Amino acid sequence: MxxxxxxxxxxVGSHLCEAFKKAKDVELVQIFNRTKISLPESLKHIDFTHSxxxxxxxxxxxxxxxxxxxxxxxxxxxxNKSLVVHTSGAVSMNKLNDKxxxxxxxxxxxxxxxxxxxxxxxxxxxxxxxSTDLRLLRKLGESISNKVVEVNSEERSRLHLSAVFVNNxxxxxxxxxxxxxxxxxxxxxxxxxxxxESALKIDTMSASQAQTGPAxxxxxxxxxxxxxxxKDSQFKEIYEQLTSSIQETYGKxx
Amino acid sequence: MxxxxxxxxxxVGSHLCEAFKKAKDVELVQIFNRTKISLPESLKHIDFTHSxxxxxxxxxxxxxxxxxxxxxxxxxxxxNKSLVVHTSGAVSMNKLNDKxxxxxxxxxxxxxxxxxxxxxxxxxxxxxxxSTDLRLLRKLGESISNKVVEVNSEERSRLHLSAVFVNNxxxxxxxxxxxxxxxxxxxxxxxxxxxxESALKIDTMSASQAQTGPAxxxxxxxxxxxxxxxKDSQFKEIYEQLTSSIQETYGKxx
Numbered sequence: 001m002x003x004x005x006x007x008x009x010x011x012v013g014s015h016l017c018e019a020f021k022k023a024k025d026v027e028l029v030q031i032f033n034r035t036k037i038s039l040p041e042s043l044k045h046i047d048f049t050h051s052x053x054x055x056x057x058x059x060x061x062x063x064x065x066x067x068x069x070x071x072x073x074x075x076x077x078x079x080n081k082s083l084v085v086h087t088s089g090a091v092s093m094n095k096l097n098d099k100x101x102x103x104x105x106x107x108x109x110x111x112x113x114x115x116x117x118x119x120x121x122x123x124x125x126x127x128x129x130x131s132t133d134l135r136l137l138r139k140l141g142e143s144i145s146n147k148v149v150e151v152n153s154e155e156r157s158r159l160h161l162s163a164v165f166v167n168n169x170x171x172x173x174x175x176x177x178x179x180x181x182x183x184x185x186x187x188x189x190x191x192x193x194x195x196x197e198s199a200l201k202i203d204t205m206s207a208s209q210a211q212t213g214p215a216x217x218x219x220x221x222x223x224x225x226x227x228x229x230x231k232d233s234q235f236k237e238i239y240e241q242l243t244s245s246i247q248e249t250y251g252k253x254x
Numbered sequence: 255m256x257x258x259x260x261x262x263x264x265x266v267g268s269h270l271c272e273a274f275k276k277a278k279d280v281e282l283v284q285i286f287n288r289t290k291i292s293l294p295e296s297l298k299h300i301d302f303t304h305s306x307x308x309x310x311x312x313x314x315x316x317x318x319x320x321x322x323x324x325x326x327x328x329x330x331x332x333x334n335k336s337l338v339v340h341t342s343g344a345v346s347m348n349k350l351n352d353k354x355x356x357x358x359x360x361x362x363x364x365x366x367x368x369x370x371x372x373x374x375x376x377x378x379x380x381x382x383x384x385s386t387d388l389r390l391l392r393k394l395g396e397s398i399s400n401k402v403v404e405v406n407s408e409e410r411s412r413l414h415l416s417a418v419f420v421n422n423x424x425x426x427x428x429x430x431x432x433x434x435x436x437x438x439x440x441x442x443x444x445x446x447x448x449x450x451e452s453a454l455k456i457d458t459m460s461a462s463q464a465q466t467g468p469a470x471x472x473x474x475x476x477x478x479x480x481x482x483x484x485k486d487s488q489f490k491e492i493y494e495q496l497t498s499s500i501q502e503t504y505g506k507x508x
Contacts, residue, residue, distance in 0.1 A: 067473060068473070090476040109451060110448060115451075115455060117451060118447070123447065149444065157483065158438040158483060159435070159444060160480075161434060161483050162431040162435050163448055164468065165430050166431045166449050167449075167467065168465070168468075168469060168496075169427050169492075170452050171461055171465055171466075172461070173420060174461035174464075175460075175462055175503065176419050177419040177461075180416050184409060186416075187403075190362055190377045190413065191362070191417060191420050193372070193376055194362055194363055194421050195421075195424075195453050195456055197371060198364060198421045198425055199454075201366065202449055204368070205368065207429035208429055209366075210425050211422070211425050212364055213418055216422070219322070222321060226418065230415070238423075238496065239419075245430075246426050249429065
């Protein structure tokens with residue numbers, strides 16, 4: 001049985017608490033949050049504290065905290081023989097204070113309060129200094145996911161960078177599209193099947209095989225028509241830059 | 255029963271042929287393609303021609319052709335009382351020769367030869383000059399889809415522009431991400447659950463509600479780290495521009 005204290009009850013922390021609570025071989029002994037919060041019904045019976053001095057003993061302290069407070073918070077923790085891990089894609093393991101054993105437990109997913117993710121399919125990227133700690137983190141990861149991979153801090157930062165492209169930037173393109181349709185009084189729902197298909201396609205072919213559209217075809221008439229529609233839009237430059245990049249990538253520079 | 259001749263057996267034409275063949279109340283009487291092709295087993299019994307003079311009679315001639323040949327091809331068609339429609343998002347209805355009745359039947363989806371789309375969920379955007387033709391196109395659309403909407407040429411070009419953002423440009427971001435991971439010897443499959451979740455999220459919340467990440471948070475440390483990782487990359491400017499655009503959109507300009 002792995003005992004764990006989850007520190008921070010934001011998007012990542014709250015979802016991991018729910019997952020650990022349901023997991024076999026994991027005992028969620030305590031939840032810490034800087035401010036007092038009311039736990040959801042499903043976690044009501046879990047011990048809660050907002051004071052560092054009241055932290056319970058556990059095998060693992062999991063810091064689900066904003067990137068910029070991870071280092072500072074790890075200093076405040078009592079020195080003991082437990083493993084302290086953070087859940088960030090962008091923060092190196094060695095930002096954790098070295099008075100304790102250190103590691104990383106990074107779920108490669110975007111969590112929103114309102115959506116239940118499919119935990120089993122979320123890749124968990126683990127890192128630790130000692131092989132026994134790696135084994136412990138692997139066991140913890142496998143208690144909630146089918147995919148646990150060892151990834152060092154340098155690799156993790158590259159994964160995180162790529163995740164920004166396929167999640168944050170892709171979502172911004174959805175926003176741009178929603179915005180353009182709103183201005184034209186058109187229903188964004190019409191694009192949802194296309195959005196879904198564009199994502200699912202990637203399961204069965206590479207992105208370069210899936211690429212289509214006027215930029216790839218070098219279809220100047222359509223490109224000009226689109227730039228005309230965007231002539232007063234703040235998003236015109238994004239259209240131009242992504243079009244150029246597609247043309248450079250596929251060697252059809254106009 | 256609506257009789258139809260499909261002209262052009264590319265990605266759109268071939269998928270529509272399969273759909274019409276299965277549809278009730280639609281008779282696919284002939285397939286035309288400029289070059290001789292061998293039809294798949296499922297369409298073997300359908301009459302095929304590659305000669306305009308051999309075109310069969312039908313209620314609707316559906317031109318599933320590249321944008322730049324639609325106008326020219328519509329001139330070659332015999333003058334009769336049939337309805338001639340094209341399937342393009344970017345071409346105005348009036349680019350069709352006016353010797354025949356004109357219309358548009360635009361399935362808002364990205365078709366790939368190797369993937370079977372879920373026809374029922376593909377929005378079909380229809381346009382025609384006469385209300386009887388609109389009714390006919392609606393009936394044809396409803397024979398294969400649950401979502402048929404009337405959209406004029408101006409609206410359709412805006413839908414098509416937005417589709418470029420959520421399909422072509424999004425797919426290019428997938429490619430960039432795949433490329434960055436390849437360079438670091440990391441497995442692109444690790445990102446697929448995130449790609450899927452990013453697309454599915456849009457079903458239950460708006461893109462602006464779903465936006466997360468370092469650009470939105472104004473997390474300068476992470477942004478600088480990412481730009482450093484991208485310092486020799488051809489994709490650095492895309493990172494910078496999309497980051498700025500997110501910050502302008504959500505008012506967190508740094």
